[in-house]
Amino acid sequence: MHTYEPPAYITIAAHLRDQITTGALAKGARLPSERDLCDQHHVSGITARAAINCLRQEGLVETIRGKGVYVRHVTPLVRLSPERYFRPHDRPTWVAEAERAGRDVQYTHTLTQTAAPPDIAERLGVEDGAPATRIDYAFTMDDEPVSTSVCWEPLALTGGTPIQHPHTGPLADRGIIPRFDSIGVRVDSIHEVVNCRMPTPGESRALRLPSGVPVAAITQTFWAGERPVETADIVFAGDRYELHYRMPIPRFTPVDPAAYADETVWPWGTPL
Amino acid sequence: MHTYEPPAYITIAAHLRDQITTGALAKGARLPSERDLCDQHHVSGITARAAINCLRQEGLVETIRGKGVYVRHVTPLVRLSPERYFRPHDRPTWVAEAERAGRDVQYTHTLTQTAAPPDIAERLGVEDGAPATRIDYAFTMDDEPVSTSVCWEPLALTGGTPIQHPHTGPLADRGIIPRFDSIGVRVDSIHEVVNCRMPTPGESRALRLPSGVPVAAITQTFWAGERPVETADIVFAGDRYELHYRMPIPRFTPVDPAAYADETVWPWGTPL
């Protein structure tokens, strides 16, 4: 009878993983080199390599060519809440928070006017190819890229108004709510859809993600009543962000469980 | 002068990735075998394997031993919104929705009474080791595991009441809001923190995740005023879920951008 023997590289990876999770290998510490692992565990280079690859895919270690393999320094998380948009400040609250924590946040934006592609047109409730303002953002924190986003507004709404260009004019950088208020459009709800997935090679490059780090992809739409006024696709490095959502629970029935109906009325649109 | 030559496995991966994204290789289609790739591209097995590994880490393909490599069938996403908790139904709305779509959703739960560990105690606002009810859930959809969660309630709140056991008694399976209503505790807000990361080996096993699929980890707390009444750690397969958050934007100032103050009042607690 044979006893179950896991592959050598799994055993080696588990051994190293233990040392990392128990703290025997601290954050930033260097792991034994591939060749050391070969000698220690009497395996070939490829096998040692496979073990390290396991840990990379789990996001536990980072490899630097010519230097070694290191336990990953998880950069502090940024707490990110949609409430940031509720505040009519010149900067999103997460930027203010990051700056209070001594971090340097920068962003660049590129504005273009173009025809809305099908998916964006649908999200904005306009016709295919309708004119729209597109803004591409790239955010950095301490000179490291942390998120990118592409933001769309229908020109039918903002064209010819003082807020057509979100980053120029009297309300430059004041945030979406005051901007639209100024043209009589009252932004009153936000809808975010979060997807968690691996980055495309392009995103991996843009965000300089080490292998084994997923991204949070957010599709965001602002509404004024039944009318979408802005939509954006945002991509965050998964290991740098926490997304916070805090919501009041609407109540339209008396506090009596027997009084609950099968359906309730929603304060905004149809339930998802 | 040398021209830049990417590694062979990168080139092969890019070639296959193109075929997948353009649809030349449809979902569910089989890729050439490792040995075929060796012959086609005149490389050794390890190199062909490395190319396939790239695509696996991107979540594009799935390998089945003894059969082949297949373009991943991304199972339809489940749309998941906190609004599910607002409805006093016997099942979360996503379960109802999945069932309407012809899917079979099952879950098991295990209830234990135990001492709250430090992190849970802090989230529940009780002392370390205070008695608490812990429920472990495992959800399956069409017999495939899709999420796990661990849910905690302080016994100080529910002990001795009819709702101490969430899944027995008159309000069994009726949802958190009616349950707590019945003991005079009005649950009025929900707070979710979403993290996007790679699964631990344990999660990978529990959710039967193919390599290259991240998870969405949600830390969820229900509040009744200033008092936390339930907290849960939920883990979803990243490729199966979309998290929807729709929120009204609170407004306490007149629709006049000049009237905006630096700070606003929040309908629930302090801003994040």
Next chain:
DNA sequence: GAGTGGTCTAGACCACAAG
């Protein structure tokens, strides 16, 4: 039994970092 992916050997050369 034929074909597939999974593991593995014992080397090799290259690109890169650091002294």
Next chain:
DNA sequence: TTGTGGTCTAGACCACTCC
């Protein structure tokens, strides 16, 4: 120059699926 990780060869055997 030495040591590191990154790529790669040309094989091998095993476990598994399917016929």
